[in-house]
Amino acid sequence: MITQTSKKPDIQLRKGQIVKGKWHRHHYHVVKKLGSGAIGAVYLCVHEKKQVALKISKQSASVSSEVNVLKSFQAVQGYHLGPSLIDVDDYQAQNGFTYSFYVMEYISGESLHDFIRRNGHEWLVSLLIKFANDLHVLHQQGYVFGDLKIENLIVSRKPVQLRWVDVGGTTLQGRAIKEYTEFYDRAYWQCGSRKADPGYDLFALAMVILRVYYPNGFTKGSNPKKTLEQKINQAVAIDPLRKLLLMLINNSITEAEQIKDFLLNYFIHQKSKRDKRRRHQKAKSPHEALYPFLEIGSILTIGGACYLYVTFFM
Amino acid sequence: MKTGTLKQILLITDGCSNQGEDPALVASLVAEQGITVNVIGILEDDHTEQPEGLEEVEEISENGQGVSQIVYQDALAQTVQTVTKQAMTETLQGVVNNELKQILGSEKTMEELPPEQRGEVMEVVDELGETCDLEVLVLVDTSASMTNKLPTVQEALIDLSISMNARIGRSRFAVYQFPGRKKPIQQLVDWTSKLDSITSIFAKISSGGITPTGPALKEAMYQFGKKTLRRRFTRDDYTDIEEA
């Protein structure tokens, strides 16, 4: 997209600038830009010596919508349903226009791409298990995240955890998905509708994982589902992960909970299989079973040789 | 609160009009009938900057109280649905602003409310956007330069119908091309709720050299049915939707 028409110009905040809220009069000191997208831009700011993230946009309607979602998440204690909400206000810019903004918890961390590049693909499994838990709670609250994509995820530390930002696509179940991105969109791949149900997020989640393997994405081709299956089979070497992805795009997993169950099950199963195999081997190998006798035999032989040596030559 | 059916014309073009009335003027009159005019301009893949012909795009949508966007072909599908949704939200905000004026008795609009109240009003707008009925007349420029873009346009329209049919409210679409043979516009698909079942919409098109955007817009306006014209969203407008 190169142009977007609207009477209000986009807003750029400068490093070092102070953003003062029109209604609540809080001050935010701009440190740097964290990112920008279709709706607006997000800046790292300092407020009362704490780091916060400030999202500002010319579309006050979108800001209000996102704030509504974040507010409803605050009620769910003990889970990371998106960053916590700190403030909502308007900023009267020098150009005479008013811009809506909200302030939220700053989630520090790195992109999923960077994290996996440094730590290895094996981490995907553990990240997925925890993330699926959060997703499950979100679904139980009656929502669907919607615009699940790599850019909207951050790997935070202590503990290592995948967290989502940008609730712009978050939609009440049963309604039409508010925002989506083609590569992650179930309907684009002809694998279902754009009605918000948990399966919509699960499909997008599979695409997030696949995107880790194909950072530049790929096109859908004439048979989109087949393309996906091929891409999964070609790149994903981790057995449970490959199987999981295939199930996710085939709609045979419909609840986020099942992801955790499947992955944990797989590992428990695999461990016991390995144990069994070891026991099996022991019983079968005649070699191993003979070791104690060989050992005793050799001790006796050496001992006997020494005895003879002593009696004959000394 | 309820609204009547939202009506939109979505004009898809890659150039400038060269025949008939000024499309921006026509758009402003169409908007007066309660029909929003949205415009999408398509760029050639090898264009790095916006060609002059596409300046008209913004002019038409602004006069048509709609939304416009200029894009490359590969972003068309996603843009068609964003533009449609954004225009819906803007129209609904307008409706809500009118209500607010009546309730609050002042010139207050949503943007002037404190953030807390604005949030509550936004919930109403979101709700309306999900539940209202929608009619979109798609008007496709089929002049010669558009020929190679028509398959993409068709895909984008199918995609639009997938997006809109995911809503709770009902959506209906009609597709017209312009110029038609001897007429300003020519019907390709009559009002229907599902475009996804339609294949090769643009199969039987003979493209010409002229682009009569103004006259086409005017003709398109009449396709919404004469009885619904000359009415904006008023309080008594929602009575006929339930059984429609």
Ligand SMILES: Nc1ncnc2c1ncn2[C@@H]1O[C@H](COP(=O)(O)OP(=O)(O)OP(=O)(O)O)[C@@H](O)[C@H]1O
């Ligand atoms: N709370 C946060 N903490 C840290 N970084 C954040 C936070 N919120 C957003 N970001 C960063 O800013 C970027 C842009 O934010 P966001 O996705 O909300 O913008 P957007 O305009 O909604 O973009 P789009 O809708 O195109 O995805 C994100 O990709 C993320 O890297």
Ligand SMILES: [Mg+2]
């Ligand atoms: Mg984002």
